[in-house]
Amino acid sequence: MNSQIDPRQALSDVHRRVTGELLHLMDGLYSNIEDGLFELAYRTDHEAQQRRCFDLMREMRFQRSRVVQNFARRLQSGFDGWLRGDASAGAAGDALAERMARKCTSHFGGVLQALTERCSDAVGRETSRTELPIGPLHVACSFIASMKALRFDDHAIEIVEDLFNRFVLERLGPVYGECNLKLEQAGFCTADELAQMARVRA
Numbered sequence: 574m575n576s577q578i579d580p581r582q583a584l585s586d587v588h589r590r591v592t593g594e595l596l597h598l599m600d601g602l603y604s605n606i607e608d609g610l611f612e613l614a615y616r617t618d619h620e621a622q623q624r625r626c627f628d629l630m631r632e633m634r635f636q637r638s639r640v641v642q643n644f645a646r647r648l649q650s651g652f653d654g655w656l657r658g659d660a661s662a663g664a665a666g667d668a669l670a671e672r673m674a675r676k677c678t679s680h681f682g683g684v685l686q687a688l689t690e691r692c693s694d695a696v697g698r699e700t701s702r703t704e705l706p707i708g709p710l711h712v713a714c715s716f717i718a719s720m721k722a723l724r725f726d727d728h729a730i731e732i733v734e735d736l737f738n739r740f741v742l743e744r745l746g747p748v749y750g751e752c753n754l755k756l757e758q759a760g761f762c763t764a765d766e767l768a769q770m771a772r773v774r775a
Contacts, residue, residue, distance in 0.1 A: 643719030674709035677742040691756040
C-alpha cells in the first residue's frame with residue numbers, strides 16, 4: 574500500500590466515479606424503457622401481460638426521480654457500510670439480484686477481481702466480489718431495493734430486469750477498468766502484486 578495516498582479518499586473517489594456513471598446509465602435506461610416495454614408487450618400474446626407492461630411504463634415514468642434518488646442513496650449507504658466493515662451491508666442472499674448480476678460479473682470477471690483485490694488492499698481487509706460496493710451484485714441489489722421501496726412488486730422488477738442488464742450492468746466495463754487503473758496508480762495492489770513484492774523483499 575502506498576502510504577502517501579489516503580485510502581478512504583481514493584476509495585471515495587472511485588465510488589463517486591462509479592455512482593456518477595451509474596446515474597448516467599440510468600438516464601439511458603429511461604431513454605429506452607418505453608421502447609423496451611413496448612417490445613416486451615408485443616412479444617407476448619397474453620393480454621394481461623401486455624397491460625402489465627403498459628401500466629409499468631406509466632409507473633416507471635411517474636416514479637423516475639424517486640427511483641433514481643433511492644438508487645443513489647442505497648449505493649452510498651452500501652459503500653459507507655462496507656467502508657466501516659459493517660457485515661450487514663453485504664449484498665449476498667438476494668436471488669433476483671444474483672441472477673441479474675451473474676452475466677456482468679462473468680463478463681467483467683478479470684477487471685472485477687483486480688478491482689476487488691486493490692480495494693481490499695486499500696481498506697486493509699479481505700473483501701470479495703460479492704461484497705464490493707461498486708460491484709454488479711451491489712448495484713443490482715440497490716436497484717431492486719429502490720424499486721421495492723416504491724412498492725414495485727417482484728413481477729414488475731422481473732419485467733425490467735433485462736432492460737436494467739442491457740442498459741446499465743452490461744455497460745459498466747469501461748468505468749471498472751478506469752477505476753482499477755486509478756487504484757493501481759494510487760499504489761494499491763492485487764494479491765499477485767503483493768506476493769511478488771513480498772518475494773522481492775525476502
